[in-house]
Amino acid sequence: MIRRLAAVSSAVLLFASAAQAQSVDRVALNGVIDQGFNHSEVMQTAAWLTDRIGGRLTNSPQMREAEQWTQQRFTDWGLSNVRAEGFEFGRGWSIVRSSARMTTPRPIDLRAIPVAWTPSTNGTVSGEVILAPITSADQFDAWRGKLAGKIVMLTAPTTGAEPTEPAFRRWTDEELSGRQAYSLPQTDPDAPERQLRGATADFPARLDAFLADEGAVAWVRMSQREGGLLHGTGYQYQVGQTPRLAGLELAAEDYRRLARLAKAGTVPTLELMSEVRFHDEDVNAYNVLADIPGTDRSGEYVMAGAHLDSWVASDGAVDNAAGSAVVMEAARILKALGVRPKRTIRFALWNAEEQGLLGSLAYVDRHVATRAPLSDPALAALPNNRTWRARWPVQPREGHADLVAYFNIDNGSGKIRGINAEGNVAAAPVLEQWLEPFASMGAGTVSLRPSGGTDHVYMQTVGIPGFQFIQDPLDYSSRLHHTSIDSYDHLRPDDLRQAAVVLAGILLSAANSDEPLPRMPLPTRPTASDPVGFPITN
Amino acid sequence: MIRRLAAVSSAVLLFASAAQAQSVDRVALNGVIDQGFNHSEVMQTAAWLTDRIGGRLTNSPQMREAEQWTQQRFTDWGLSNVRAEGFEFGRGWSIVRSSARMTTPRPIDLRAIPVAWTPSTNGTVSGEVILAPITSADQFDAWRGKLAGKIVMLTAPTTGAEPTEPAFRRWTDEELSGRQAYSLPQTDPDAPERQLRGATADFPARLDAFLADEGAVAWVRMSQREGGLLHGTGYQYQVGQTPRLAGLELAAEDYRRLARLAKAGTVPTLELMSEVRFHDEDVNAYNVLADIPGTDRSGEYVMAGAHLDSWVASDGAVDNAAGSAVVMEAARILKALGVRPKRTIRFALWNAEEQGLLGSLAYVDRHVATRAPLSDPALAALPNNRTWRARWPVQPREGHADLVAYFNIDNGSGKIRGINAEGNVAAAPVLEQWLEPFASMGAGTVSLRPSGGTDHVYMQTVGIPGFQFIQDPLDYSSRLHHTSIDSYDHLRPDDLRQAAVVLAGILLSAANSDEPLPRMPLPTRPTASDPVGFPITN
Known part of the structure; x- marks a missing residue:
């Protein structure tokens, strides 16, 4: 100090x-x-x-x-x-209650949370799981006809990492000193165009429609956190974007157990219940x-x-x-x-x-x-x-x-x-x-x-x-x-x-203060810092 | 290495x-x-x-x-x-399903597990919580008449500790070398008598009877673990020892929230459900x-x-x-x-x-x-x-x-x-x-x-x-x-x-091996290593 x-x-x-x-x-x-x-x-x-x-x-x-x-x-x-x-x-959304259980091959309560802005299940629903880690629309054909009556596991399960660093820590003096160094701005002239291309992406909505049309019961995903922790974050909040199918997030340990059992040939059956409310008054x-x-x-x-x-x-x-x-x-x-x-x-x-x-x-x-x-009316x-x-x-x-x-x-x-x-x-x-x-x-x-x-x-x-x-x-x-x-x-x-x-x-x-705080110049469209280099890819 | x-x-x-x-x-x-x-x-x-x-x-x-x-x-x-x-x-015991929710002042699902060998609730039960950290039978009188219809919180909530050490680690060479040192045996001549006194302790059974007689709805305790983890360990497994009242363990974060709200004057209401089975065939x-x-x-x-x-x-x-x-x-x-x-x-x-x-x-x-x-027939x-x-x-x-x-x-x-x-x-x-x-x-x-x-x-x-x-x-x-x-x-x-x-x-x-492994002498009743010192207390 x-x-x-x-x-x-x-x-x-x-x-x-x-x-x-x-x-x-x-x-x-x-x-x-x-x-x-x-x-x-x-x-x-x-x-x-x-x-x-x-x-x-x-x-x-x-x-x-x-x-x-x-x-x-x-x-x-x-x-x-x-x-x-x-x-x-857009719409408000709140959880009333939810639950998830494996019923076969043995009963165990699972840690689950509804994914934000997904709809309720129709009471308690049940079905066998199927591991279908669909990441793009061109995979739909491969899964067509296989998902009816199933609870679709959308995440490809990864091996978890164990916590080898302390969860709780404070900055050391050395780390703070290191932060004082100026970082050169990284100018990426393609970034704005990438943002515009991403702005019209609609894969989550297409996936939801595909799963619903195929007759899936619900979908589940794996929490990004270890240790039984959940987050439940979801982004389809705008009016008219509400998915048709209920989605729940499961704790990583619970999700991986289902995936392992399914892979080993003992396909688990789940009971899911998600009761949520939408709020459209304002x-x-x-x-x-x-x-x-x-x-x-x-x-x-x-x-x-x-x-x-x-x-x-x-x-x-x-x-x-x-x-x-x-x-x-x-x-x-x-x-x-x-x-x-x-x-x-x-x-x-x-x-x-x-x-x-x-x-x-x-x-x-x-x-x-x-x-x-932007001149394009859609954008x-x-x-x-x-x-x-x-x-x-x-x-x-x-x-x-x-x-x-x-x-x-x-x-x-x-x-x-x-x-x-x-x-x-x-x-x-x-x-x-x-x-x-x-x-x-x-x-x-x-x-x-x-x-x-x-x-x-x-x-x-x-x-x-x-x-x-x-x-x-x-x-x-x-x-x-x-x-x-x-x-x-x-x-x-x-x-x-x-x-x-x-x-x-x-x-x-x-x-x-006597004077206003100094400002940076007003931002203008940046030029590429390395215009003849290889294209910057993301 | x-x-x-x-x-x-x-x-x-x-x-x-x-x-x-x-x-x-x-x-x-x-x-x-x-x-x-x-x-x-x-x-x-x-x-x-x-x-x-x-x-x-x-x-x-x-x-x-x-x-x-x-x-x-x-x-x-x-x-x-x-x-x-x-x-x-003694009896076998298994969980079919369980759940816990706070319903007022706001709805939220709680992480809960039935305490081993406690009975089921009668379907979903509900009640206001009351913080009653009873630790000995001489406190019963102070709580008499106050617990009817309540869900009794039996743990005095403590402030949690944050994890400042890595959760996952291996022994270093230095730590292993340190383990090679001989540890002097610590002879405590009172230990056997303490064990006999403890052998007849029946506070958990008396507490269960007190809570049931008072008309409590159920009891809850706080997990000893942080980070939302549960364990649910319980020890009343012997035939004839089964408690009358359902008990659930809540995650520390969930339990402390209830305690804080109750202390702040907004007494929470819970819904609890515990469905368990006993197995007495053998x-x-x-x-x-x-x-x-x-x-x-x-x-x-x-x-x-x-x-x-x-x-x-x-x-x-x-x-x-x-x-x-x-x-x-x-x-x-x-x-x-x-x-x-x-x-x-x-x-x-x-x-x-x-x-x-x-x-x-x-x-x-x-x-x-x-x-x-032992000569005492009860012991x-x-x-x-x-x-x-x-x-x-x-x-x-x-x-x-x-x-x-x-x-x-x-x-x-x-x-x-x-x-x-x-x-x-x-x-x-x-x-x-x-x-x-x-x-x-x-x-x-x-x-x-x-x-x-x-x-x-x-x-x-x-x-x-x-x-x-x-x-x-x-x-x-x-x-x-x-x-x-x-x-x-x-x-x-x-x-x-x-x-x-x-x-x-x-x-x-x-x-x-050519020879059997060398043994220690057959244990006999130890004598106090310091017979004229202060009594060793535990």
Whole structure:
């Protein structure tokens, strides 16, 4: 820890001359620290989101409850302009109950979860399994006439791997130092065209129709996780896309047992039951937004966000009640202190992140910038996220200049160890200054590396400085992410309190800084970095 | 690996002068190695025991099937005197199906398994939970009148621990060297009296009666495992001991959620269903035994054993289809080679190990030695395992001298790294010689440490040289032992093949050695090693 502090201090000195002067109000930060550690409510917030509300699939009753409850909390804490902003999403879906059993050659209960947005079975259905790992439509002919009355096993079972690394860990100083190296952008000029080709892919729908037409009873797939864990993720949520046939995911151990028995000649019979509900009363999903209004620069704003939606194999705790609770707690801390920042501070709880960052994309498209439409009417009718990166140029909206910085938190329950500056070398020294007061809490690292996969990504695609925090990994990726044990049990109170303190502090410094955070140039269509090399294949 | 080989070779040289001359027929061992690696059937055996038969709780239909199937395999392979030896056990019990759901404040399926030997629920039952962690009969009064219509949560929930060590690992050379140190026996003169006091304990039965009399709907407990794993172990198997009230075990994450909600004032309601069967057609359990007859010393025998019974949260793979398959494979290898050993080689598949090493104890008591009865008629009527260590003197039976050595395998799927000589310094150099041909397979360590907890223990209590192998730990203790993921998936084919080769080789050397293996003196009642010190408390 001492070594890291020294390294950070040197970096600050080096950067100080190059950076704009940035005011960090350390007296105010003392208030943030006191409120965040001695009067924390972050675990109460997390407990309500997880234990009480539970898994929050977009447009499910649980997510509707979460949208309402979080707005009420923001209102109770005195935030301004508390609101839910809708965007078109599709059907809600929720599980009432489900079960799976092997009945022959012997009885055993199996671990199962309905695949999201698949329909109910007709009560309890049963049938022999058949292993049919169909991966493309040109395999349909080979299976025609063989699937009637069967429960179709769609995954080719793989041998599992045993866990030779600790599931739970924290970044070492050495690993954090390694993250500080700049990563060269990898320009792939074919990527946009690949996205457009993928945008019209419809294999899941064709497979469902084929299985249903063939008279299959249901389909099952193998969990991608070992150790009996389930996730149940599925993506056919749009109106009109609902599959005809029920699909369940089985624990890897249960699935492989069926496959082995079938291969050994003792074809198992299963009983499956999936009772689910669809929710079509409102096909819009809603982002929840709340502000602390600025004073002399109130037209500008800084923003923190986390996605409130989750999968439903458990209670969506580390993904991402944790980040949502941290964002809400940062808002509570700053309101409790009565801060009056120069710029507005906006808090966002995104929706439909799990289906493709749809909530943050909707916000960007509405308030920040859009992209030129495609001329092909079929492509132009597709959802934004299917074509966004293939559409040029970026067309800034009126509010583009007002959004000074966006901070995202979506890496689980681990404390903040620093921030990914996403290649923005002009912002890095400023971020260093804002983080320095929290270096002794382990949060001093500024990495030039890019990070992806969550709600700061679409900010970056339109030139907004959007950053994701570096958090200790804990057991987020190794076993909790989307799984049937992502519950409150695996949240770390000390880590979440630290994260809320750091986030509140950063937001305050960003809202009060003399100058807006430096930006990258507005993205334009990239050229191939190696135009005469071999084609880049994916 | 080279370093270990050198160490073992030195040890052999050092020991050679002290030990009796022992013949190790390396040509025969080449045959064992070829048969065990190039013509192995160990995984086929393990697959049938796990996938096809499944969890093998003593006296369940599955264990009956395993008793029959293993005898048939021994017979098919040409072993002699294949037989099942019965001993009084109690009721069989098996799960037909079970389920658990929380219905309020929100619907979610819970992971649950009936606790072994508890009765069925009356269809699906429901009720509010009440957290009542009753640990002794003097707490009954405090709970009287509060439990009617409730589902009683009997475990005080603890905070879970996160896995900071790898679940899967192998012994390092350094760890194996550390095991070679002699451990001083810890003599506790009070232990026999403590055992007798414990032998009459009946709290589980009194608690069941209290809960039933109070009108509780059912009880639930928390799994001792994290990560959604279940085990469902229970011990009230004797005739007349069956509880009146159904009990289910819930995954730790599910149990703690209920406890937190109840504490926060939103008392959950559950629906529970447990459908189980009792099997009383035959209350005897059976050890399966098979021999390769000896030649010129056929009155003497060496013996290998593993327990065939298991718990039923999964398929009893690493505990202990693995060891059973290795013992069976060693028998197959030796028969396939047509060996004609001096001494008889006996193979044992024990029953009811999981309820207290009952099968191996029954064998010892019948064939090897008994212990003096207790004069108190109430104590004398108790099962052997409740009073055995408190009864002196040991009374050898006629066959006591004939059993030359017993080798046990019950530490999962890991390959053999050596053997625990259990403080027998005279046997250690002989065991070194027998293992030396397998040192290059990693099996060269002889440890003087004692090991306990499985079927060699009662052999030792009557002075028989009984040994447990050292096996690589893998993820046996960390996550597989007794749990809902103890299935074929987690068996390691290379490890089991090696274990069968090493076991077959050791048995052959032991059966053909010029002299019987040196023994420890016959146990007699120990005296306190520190008679004027403070009493040893437990």
